[in-house]
Amino acid sequence: MSTGLWLRLLDGLLVTLELTVFGAAIGLVFAFAAGLARLSPNRVLRGVALAYTEGFRGLPALVVLFWLVFALPGLGLQLEPLFAGVLALSLNIGAYGAEVVRGAVVSVPTAQLEAATALNFTPWQRMRLVVLPQALVAMVPPFGNLLVELLKATALVSLVYLQDLTFQGQIVRAATGDTAATFAGLLVGYGVIALVLTRLVKLVERRAAASLGHTTRPRAVEGAR
Amino acid sequence: MTFDWQAAWGAAPALLRGLATALQAAALGYVIALVLGLGFALLRRSGRRWVRLPVAFFVEFVRSTPLLVQLFFLFFVLPTVGIELSAMATGAIGLGVHYATYTSEVYRAGIDGVPAGQWEAAKALSLSRGRTWTRVVLPQAVPRVVPALGNYAIALFKDTPQLTVITIAEVLSVVKAVGSQNFQYLELITVAGVLYLITALVIAWPVRVLERRYRRESA
Numbered sequence: 001m002s003t004g005l006w007l008r009l010l011d012g013l014l015v016t017l018e019l020t021v022f023g024a025a026i027g028l029v030f031a032f033a034a035g036l037a038r039l040s041p042n043r044v045l046r047g048v049a050l051a052y053t054e055g056f057r058g059l060p061a062l063v064v065l066f067w068l069v070f071a072l073p074g075l076g077l078q079l080e081p082l083f084a085g086v087l088a089l090s091l092n093i094g095a096y097g098a099e100v101v102r103g104a105v106v107s108v109p110t111a112q113l114e115a116a117t118a119l120n121f122t123p124w125q126r127m128r129l130v131v132l133p134q135a136l137v138a139m140v141p142p143f144g145n146l147l148v149e150l151l152k153a154t155a156l157v158s159l160v161y162l163q164d165l166t167f168q169g170q171i172v173r174a175a176t177g178d179t180a181a182t183f184a185g186l187l188v189g190y191g192v193i194a195l196v197l198t199r200l201v202k203l204v205e206r207r208a209a210a211s212l213g214h215t216t217r218p219r220a221v222e223g224a225r
Numbered sequence: 226m227t228f229d230w231q232a233a234w235g236a237a238p239a240l241l242r243g244l245a246t247a248l249q250a251a252a253l254g255y256v257i258a259l260v261l262g263l264g265f266a267l268l269r270r271s272g273r274r275w276v277r278l279p280v281a282f283f284v285e286f287v288r289s290t291p292l293l294v295q296l297f298f299l300f301f302v303l304p305t306v307g308i309e310l311s312a313m314a315t316g317a318i319g320l321g322v323h324y325a326t327y328t329s330e331v332y333r334a335g336i337d338g339v340p341a342g343q344w345e346a347a348k349a350l351s352l353s354r355g356r357t358w359t360r361v362v363l364p365q366a367v368p369r370v371v372p373a374l375g376n377y378a379i380a381l382f383k384d385t386p387q388l389t390v391i392t393i394a395e396v397l398s399v400v401k402a403v404g405s406q407n408f409q410y411l412e413l414i415t416v417a418g419v420l421y422l423i424t425a426l427v428i429a430w431p432v433r434v435l436e437r438r439y440r441r442e443s444a
Contacts, residue, residue: 058425059418060383062397067414070404074411148289155291159390166294180305183298187290194289 005172012168013189018082019154019164023089024147030094035101049098056095062156064088069160085157093150100142104135137208144201148194165189233412236403243399244420247385250316250393255378257321262328266336269329288326293387295319300391316388324381331373335366372439375432379425396420
């Protein structure tokens with residue numbers, strides 16, 4: 001395989017990582033906005049958030065992507081391709097993330113909320129100082145799973161001609177004619193990225209648990225320390 | 226340019242035929258996922274390391290790589306090693322194997338949830354291994370994970386648009402075929418989206434009912 005083709009794969013890898021990172025960042029914003037709105041006392045906010053989460057969990061990510069890229073121009077709006085990709089991916093993953101946020105907030109024990117009320121905390125103080133520090137820790141593992149789902153979903157953008165790892169893989173396949181090796185190589189590539197992401201999330205997980213004074217795993221007694 | 230209702234209505238029959246094809250692929254794939262997933266879950270509990278470890282590796286690998294690339298791999302590589310399958314069979318296998326890696330985790334959680342006392346009781350009654358599994362463990366493990374398995378039916382159905390890359394005439398393939406003639410992508414993709422949404426909600430309905438029923442029982 002020539003250097004040019006390797007460089008193509010490297011370009012594709014960068015686009016894939018870009019989509020994953022931006023998709024995750026914007027997806028987090030959607031997740032928190034919708035997840036907290038689902039718990040709001042305001043009925044309109046709750047309704048909008050419910051429509052968003054149920055809607056985007058019922059729509060295939062690829063269809064959302066096609067809609068943004070091929071249908072939206074029909075309404076006179078042409079998005080930058082990379083932006084359309086990030087938007088479709090983050091709307092999709094944000095809807096799942098919203099359920100994670102909601103679940104984590106709800107899982108904080110009621111006694112904690114009562115204690116905050118007893119201490120005369122405002123609702124905002126209660127959320128910021130009592131609920132979120134505990135809920136955030138509970139969110140890390142499921143968010144880690146969603147991150148791998150997001151990475152996998154980035155491959156869809158190759159179908160709207162964004163030049164990600166999968167797209168460049170198709171070029172390499174056409175150039176070399178070695179179908180089996182190219183697709184196997186692509187799969188290994190994604191597998192390795194997923195492994196790295198999973199490891200990073202595990203690090204964050206341990207840190208987060210430690211911030212609450214928990215250890216993820218009870219340590220065996222190792223002599224006098 | 227505005228939304229052309231006439232075009233949307235006119236494309237509906239073709240899109241519905243695409244939906245039927247998508248549902249067929251999803252149903253076949255789901256059956257494979259349910260059966261194979263249980264197989265994976267059982268093999269991962271095997272006492273033999275050379276069985277347990279390769280299965281665990283395969284499951285983790287398939288679950289962390291894109292279905293799209295797996296479909297390409299199956300569709301283009303299988304024929305080169307002499308396995309000639311129809312596009313529908315390839316698609317069902319692709320979806321089935323991919324989701325088997327998810328259902329195997331669900332089964333595993335269900336099996337782990339069976340109290341140790343049940344195993345001990347089976348042993349005390351000197352039931353064979355096969356009978357322990359089929360009469361004691363699985364009848365307790367599987368029903369409680371039915372809602373979780375149902376959620377993967379919805380997820381699997383939502384991945385069917387990707388089958389367009391292996392020439393299956395599902396909804397998105399219809400969109401592309403009709404759209405290349407009349408260029409009314411706005412109407413086509415919007416109607417397709419509505420169809421997916423309705424179908425996903427219809428599949429979700431019994432799953433939600435089961436979820437609620439289980440939650441009530443366990444409460």
